[in-house]
Amino acid sequence: MSKTAAGGSGSAGAGTDRQAEIRPRVGIVMGSSSDRPLADEAGKILEELGIPYEMRIISAHRTPREAATYAETAASRGIGVLIAVAGLAAHLPGVLAAYTTLPVIGVPVETGPLRGLDALVAMVQMPPGVPVATVGIGGARNAALLAAAILGQSDPELASRLAGWREKQADRVRQADAELRRG
Numbered sequence: 001m002s003k004t005a006a007g008g009s010g011s012a013g014a015g016t017d018r019q020a021e022i023r024p025r026v027g028i029v030m031g032s033s034s035d036r037p038l039a040d041e042a043g044k045i046l047e048e049l050g051i052p053y054e055m056r057i058i059s060a061h062r063t064p065r066e067a068a069t070y071a072e073t074a075a076s077r078g079i080g081v082l083i084a085v086a087g088l089a090a091h092l093p094g095v096l097a098a099y100t101t102l103p104v105i106g107v108p109v110e111t112g113p114l115r116g117l118d119a120l121v122a123m124v125q126m127p128p129g130v131p132v133a134t135v136g137i138g139g140a141r142n143a144a145l146l147a148a149a150i151l152g153q154s155d156p157e158l159a160s161r162l163a164g165w166r167e168k169q170a171d172r173v174r175q176a177d178a179e180l181r182r183g
Ligand code: RP5
Pocket: 030, 031, 032, 033, 034, 035, 059, 085, 086, 087, 088, 109, 111
C-alpha cells in the first residue's frame, strides 16, 4: 500500500491519476504482517512530515526473490530511502542493501526469546561494503526521522518541515518542565 503526503491511501500500483502524480519517496518494508504496528509508527511520522511512502510485506527468508526485485527496482521508482522492519534473524535490511545502493535503515523488532537483541545484532553487524543504518530496538520513529533527514539534504522544504517538527518536540519538553516546576 502507498500513502500520499496528504495521508490518502491506496494499493501501490493500482494506477489512479493521484497515485501516478505523487510517487512514494520512502519504502517501508516489513518481514511479516506481525511487524505492522512498528511499521505504522514509522508511517505516522512520515505523514506528519508530508513524505509520501509505500508499505510492503516482504521476507528475506520466505519471499527472497521479491526482496531482491523490490530493492533492485526501488530507486528507479523514485524511492530515496528504505526502512526495513524485522525481527529474529533479521536479514531483511541486509538483503535489501545487497541489491541497492539506496540508504537502508534497519528497525529491529522486539520479538522472540531474545526480545530483539538478535535482530539488533544481525542488522548492526553488516560486513564492510554493505552498510545498514540501524536504529534501536523498536526505533521505528527514529528510522522515519532519519529517512526525513536524508531526503531533506536535497529538499530544503522538507528540511524546514523537519526542523519545525523538532521545534514542536522541544516545546513539548519545555511545557512539561514548566508544569513540573509549577508543581
Ligand atoms: C521475522 O520474523 C519477521 O520480521 C518477524 O519480526 C518475525 C516473526 O515473524 P512471524 O512468525 O510473526 O511471521 O522474519
